[in-house]
Amino acid sequence: MNAENTFEAHRSRLFGLSYRLLGSRSDAEDVVQDTWLRWQQADRTGIRDPEAWLVTAATRLGIDRLRAARTQREHYTGPWLPPPSEIDESPSPEQSAEVAEQVSLAFLAVLERLGPEERAAFLLKEAFDYDYAQIAPLLGQSEANCRQMVHRARERVQAGRPRFDVPRENHRRLLERFMQAARRGDQPAITALLREDAQLVSDGGGKAVAVIRPLLGAIRIARLFWAAYRRQDPAIDWRMGTVNGEPAILRYRDGVLAAVMVAVSDGERISDIFTIANPDKLGTGVTAKDGGASW
Template identity: 90%
Template sequence: MNAETTFETHRPRLFALSYRLLGSRSDAEDVVQDTWLRWQQTDRSGIRDAEAWLVTAATRLGIDRLRAARVQREHYIGPWLPEPTEIDESPTPEHATEVAEQVSLAFLAVLERLGPEERAAFLLKEAFDYDYAQIAPLLGQSEANCRQMVHRARERVQAGRPRFDVAPENHRRLLERFMHAARRGDQPAIAALLREDARLVSDGGGKVAAVIRPLLGAVRIARLFWAAYRRQDPAITWRMGAVNGEPAILRYRDGRLTAVMVAISDGEQISELFTLANPDKLGLGVTAQDGGASW
């Protein structure tokens, strides 16, 4: 195969890795493009394993970009949440399951708690089934260090996820009940659907009104939705859909998508809510005046 055909064969894998590493569609596309430029410019006569070379290049470029992004995010207004690759208004169960595996917005938000190399090691091991002998030279670390990084990352990720698997239909039904309760401003019903120590993270990016710090506690979160209900705008409608394959609440204003919400739950109560309202990440380009108040 020529250079372009070889690269295109591996492009989907490179994008999948870069997106999971960075949580940004546009940044992942940039990493894949930079990997292509390096591949094009390198002497490939001595490369025996094209996939290994490309994955190594993409991972190292991704780690560098993630480090730079984290410095930039220190000036971001409010919490930073990942950018979705797919928002589906009418998802089918089969497609949702296929897309959601390891790319759910909630899962990517949990990965934000990991350091760049720790995140790369964890993803290569858990999502792409690389062994430690492959990961070590790729990251320039010993196998022992990679094992420790993956072990620490696994513990931190598991701490932020449900302790047992939740059937997708149960999670969806719970989120739908939450949507109905929030839409009518029913504080007791909202609080009952949340764990007592529930957490709400909202990303408006300074472009629309949003909670600029994580909101903790079922009662406080219920009050927020009650306050939003009291300011109710008749132009706003809510519906269920999917974001990156996982069940999500989609909010529209005059038919335009203004926010999406995903959650982590045990199937009976919600432990974390993630609201994305930054129009740049939703591909909308609306102004703060257009966007209205966020959750």
């Protein structure tokens, strides 16, 4: 098998790892391209395991890029959330069947809590079933250190993940009920749909109306949506759709996408809400108006 065919045989795996590591499709594509360039330039006669070589190269490139991104995000206005890779107002049955192959925005947001090497170790172990003997040399760490990193990462990820496996339709119906309550500013209904310790994280990037710190508590979140209703922008249109394959609320202003919202739930109440209103992440290039409820 020639160099190109060998690389193409592993491209999908490399992209999947890079995307989970970086939370950005464009960054993941750049890492895959840089890995290809290194593979072309490498002396392949001494490479016994091409997959291991390629995964090692992509992981190290991804960690370097993630470290640089973290430094840049220190100057980001408000919370940073991963940009959606796919937004669809009316997914086809074929697209719905591919949901299991996609990475939810909520899961990527949870991964943001991990350090670069910790995130890489966790993904290699949990998502790609590498053993510690493989992970250790790849990260330049001992097996014991890798075990500790994965253990810590697993605890953090589990703390931020849904506690129950919720059927997709149940979650969608719950989110639709929340959308209807929010659209009419029904504070008691919103509160009833949220866990008492619910949190809302909003990414406006300084270019759209957003909550600059995570908002904690069902009552405070409900008050925010009630206040937004009081300032209601008649140009805002609420719709159900999907983001990265999961049910989502899409908000349009004058026909242009202004914000997307995904949530984590137990099927009965919502525990986490993640909203992206930064136009740079929505591909709209439109800055939200001050009066609009874009968060």
